[in-house]
Amino acid sequence: xxxxxxxxxxxxxxxxxxxxxxxxxxxLELEGEAHVEGPSVDSxxxxxxxxxxxxxxxTPDGHGRLELMKFHTPPATAAEPNAPVNAFGIRRIxxxxxxxxxxxxxxxGHGAEPIGELVQYEDSHRLCYxxxxxxxxxALAEKLG
Numbered sequence: 367x368x369x370x371x372x373x374x375x376x377x378x379x380x381x382x383x384x385x386x387x388x389x390x391x392x393x394l395e396l397e398g399e400a401h402v403e404g405p406s407v408d409s410x411x412x413x414x415x416x417x418x419x420x421x422x423x424x425t426p427d428g429h430g431r432l433e434l435m436k437f438h439t440p441p442a443t444a445a446e447p448n449a450p451v452n453a454f455g456i457r458r459i460x461x462x463x464x465x466x467x468x469x470x471x472x473x474x475g476h477g478a479e480p481i482g483e484l485v486q487y488e489d490s491h492r493l494c495y496x497x498x499x500x501x502x503x504x505a506l507a508e509k510l511g
Contacts, residue, residue, distance in 0.1 A: 374431035460505035
């Protein structure tokens, strides 16, 4: 048996609509929304009384997905806010973009703040990190040439 693909990355957020709007502005497409609860959900995630709204957004090529989740019950627990890039755990999500400056300008309208500077890596890419909704670090990469 071989691995088929990575299906999605799950991200817990406090404001589902704002997170969806941010990732749609980035260029992802809303694939669907759902509300989940009940004994099978509780058993799956080992929590009692789960009530969760979620939205799945996908990259335009259909190969990458984020599952954005808003837990109503039990309430989400706090992680270290605005953890630095070198903290343990999943730290960032990187997206390839066509025009990094345009993308940055649009994301700033959704509260994104650059973490460092826009840099050019050799002659291959322009890169930057921004902090998006819920402190999620989003890396942007524009291929040169």
